[in-house]
Amino acid sequence: MSTKKLYISSLLGALLVHSLMVELAICSSNFTDQLALLSFKSSINFDPNNVLSNWTQETNFCGWAGVSCSRRRQRVTGLILRGMGLQGTISSHVGNLSILQVLDLRNNSFHGHLTDEVGRLHRLTSLMLMDNTLEGGIPMGLHRCRMLRAVSLAGNNFSGSIPKELSTLPFLRYLVLPENNLTGTIPPSFGNATSLEVIALEQNNIHRRIPTELGQLPNLPRISLSFNYLTGSIISCNF
């Protein structure tokens, strides 16, 4: 074999290996999505409206109720199941839906903890879990979802304090946390949260005054705090 032929055949070999690897990567990732969704389903113990009845391996998961996918890559970008009466926990496998942008499970009966794996959703823009019975802390890892624009955990039983790391989210506009069991204060670091438009905290046990640092924001966010025990002068500027 001439050097040239050898060169060409090894080049072709490398290309073949490369395309096989690309294919494997694609297959393994949409397989991971399917596995994550099946695990999500198996953590639900009551589905009164049978919305998950077509979540079976016989059909492509992109057609399952509540699931939306990216057109090209057939990966899960949205999981939206509102007011379906679902009871169960939110499987930590949801953290494997690595290109998920919208997780909206509002108005169901999800209980238990929101685990730190949610922080693996690096493309997540919207986390809507209001009106469930989730409890425990707001996961620390949530600040690793750098694309987050809107978070609502209202009407659950979240406890502990507002993680100060959430103030580092560059695009966060809405942080909506009323009707939980949160304690502590608004972290002063929110004075750096320049994208923030709304921070809602009614009906928690948040104490002490609003940090003066928030007054330094170029566009003061709307802060709603009624039924709390906060004092501070900037409330009046915002209503």
Ligand SMILES: *[C@@H]1O[C@H](CO)[C@@H](O)[C@H](O)[C@H]1NC(C)=O
């Ligand atoms: C993964 O994607 C490929 C190509 O888009 C598709 O043919 C296959 O059915 C998908 N796998 C699953 C488990 O959905």
Ligand SMILES: *[C@@H]1O[C@H](CO)[C@@H](O)[C@H](O)[C@H]1NC(C)=O
């Ligand atoms: C599954 O159910 C949803 C809602 O009822 C429906 O829109 C969707 O087309 C169904 N998918 C399949 C594959 O049957």
Ligand SMILES: *[C@@H]1O[C@H](CO)[C@@H](O)[C@H](O)[C@H]1NC(C)=O
């Ligand atoms: C919540 O879901 C229930 C069905 O489970 C529905 O009847 C109710 O209207 C929903 N509430 C809101 C505020 O959407």
Ligand SMILES: *[C@@H]1O[C@H](CO)[C@@H](O)[C@H](O)[C@H]1NC(C)=O
């Ligand atoms: C998905 O997530 C779970 C729990 O977070 C983990 O145990 C599992 O190994 C992950 N990976 C895959 C490929 O399912």
Ligand SMILES: *[C@@H]1O[C@H](CO)[C@@H](O)[C@H](O)[C@H]1NC(C)=O
């Ligand atoms: C808040 O926590 C207390 C004690 O931990 C509990 O009694 C109360 O029911 C909780 N509030 C809500 C709204 O769940």
Ligand SMILES: *[C@@H]1O[C@H](CO)[C@@H](O)[C@H](O)[C@H]1NC(C)=O
């Ligand atoms: C809220 O969580 C606390 C524990 O943190 C628990 O004592 C209380 O019963 C829960 N309240 C509701 C309404 O689930």
Ligand SMILES: *[C@@H]1O[C@H](CO)[C@@H](O)[C@H](O)[C@H]1NC(C)=O
């Ligand atoms: C805002 O960020 C700057 C630079 O990272 C830091 O020095 C400052 O302490 C922060 N302000 C607040 C209120 O956390």
